Amino acid sequence: MASKGAQKGKGKAGKGFKAAEEPSVAKSMKVWSTWAMKKAKIVAHYGFIPLIIVIGMNSEPKPHLSQLLSPV
Structure with missing residues (x-):
């Protein structure tokens, strides 16, 4: 059974985090x-x-709402 401390380094941002891994502007x-x-x-x-x-x-001319919504 592994302790929680042994699995600590498997994360994305471990001890070796570098500036090159930061998101670029592009x-x-x-x-x-x-x-x-x-x-x-x-x-x-x-x-x-x-x-x-x-x-x-x-x-212009000002139509009514019913005239705008009718298909004709």
């Missing part, structure tokens, strides 16, 4: 851009139809 930019694109996709997905309705209601 990697952090990739992570940030991926996060931003995921959020932009959600905003575009749920905001497109309300945006079209708002634009349609602010145009």
Whole structure:
């Protein structure tokens, strides 16, 4: 039965942690851009139809909401 102290060095950040293992600027930019694109996709997905309705209601001649939502 191994003690907990013997397994201590098997972690990711052991005694030999080097500065080269820190995340680089390019990697952090990739992570940030991926996060931003995921959020932009959600905003575009749920905001497109309300945006079209708002634009349609602010145009001339002023249509009613039922006219905007009807397929004709």
